[in-house]
Amino acid sequence: MRLCLKTRVDQSLPAVWAGFDQDLFERLSPPFPPVQVIRFDGCRRDDVVHIRLNFFLFRQDWISQIVDQKTEENEIYFVDQGTKLPFFLTYWHHRHRLLRVPADGVSGQTLLVDDVTFRTPFLLTDYLFYPVLWLQFAYRKPIYRRWFSRS
Incomplete structure (x- = not known):
C-alpha cells in the first residue's frame, strides 16, 4: 500500500537538507507510541x-537502513528500508524527497515529500493501518513548517 504526503516549507533546499538530523527526527515522533532512539x-x-x-x-524494535541517497540540483532524496520491523509491518520503504520549489516570486522554498510503501501481514490490515499511518505523517506537517520557518 502506498501513502504520499507533501509539505511546503519556507527554507532553501540546502538548508532543509542540513536540518534533517536527530533533533528533527525526535521531534517528528508522534505522542503514541513513545519512541526511544537507540541509534x-x-x-x-x-x-x-x-x-x-x-x-x-x-x-517493539524498528530498524531501518538508508539504502539510497542522492543530491541533485533540484532534488535531494534518501530512502529508508525496514530491516527489522514491528509485528504489525512486513515491509517498509520510505522515500524522503526534498524538492526545490521553482521560482514563482517566492525564493527559498522546498517541498518535502514523504512517499511510503508498506505492507502488513494481511491485505485487510493494510487498509485498516492506512488511516493510522496517514495521521502519523500528517502530524509531521506543522512540525516541518515550524522547524524550517524563517526566523
Missing part, C-alpha cells in the same frame, strides 16, 4: 536508524 547515524547511504516503540505492555 541514529544520519540520512546517507548505509546509515542505520534504530528506534524502540513503547506500547507500555511491550516494546
